[in-house]
Amino acid sequence: KLTENNIKISMTENGDPYENAIAERINGILKYEFLLIDGFINHVQALKAIRESIDIYNQNRPHLSCQMLTPNQTHLQQVIKSKKWKKKTSKVFTSEVNN
Template sequence: MENAVAERANGILKTEWLYRMTIPTRKACRKELTRIIAFYNDERPHMSIGNQTPSVAHTQSGPQQRMWKNPWINPDS
């Protein structure tokens, strides 16, 4: 629970990309991870931050508009 955000990101990286790949060397792995993380941060929109990329959301201030609803936080919406 202490690293929930990091664990979520790691899970996404694994299920969307890494489990489908065969990477022969550590050097190739580093190269793929660099590419995947750049895509995740700069190109892939995230519903939890208003369908923006993390790079764009990071430049903004204030709360982000979420595209999904959490019934535990606001059950009337």
């Protein structure tokens, strides 16, 4: 359906959402918290809803990763921000044979 409407499909290099976890998290919040998944009547309505949601996300929604400040409040601070997220890593287990 996307290609039928001349919409380019954008994915990470390997199609793995963990490659861009922060963007995937934001997309999920916009879709499900702000109900942007419900669909729109037209492009103008979609654009308006997306812009309003992004403004609320940045100006009114506190984030744990920002010490419960909004992204805008955090951006305006002059202090070093402590990172509250971590990269997904996988552990490799091996068995060692002792002689």
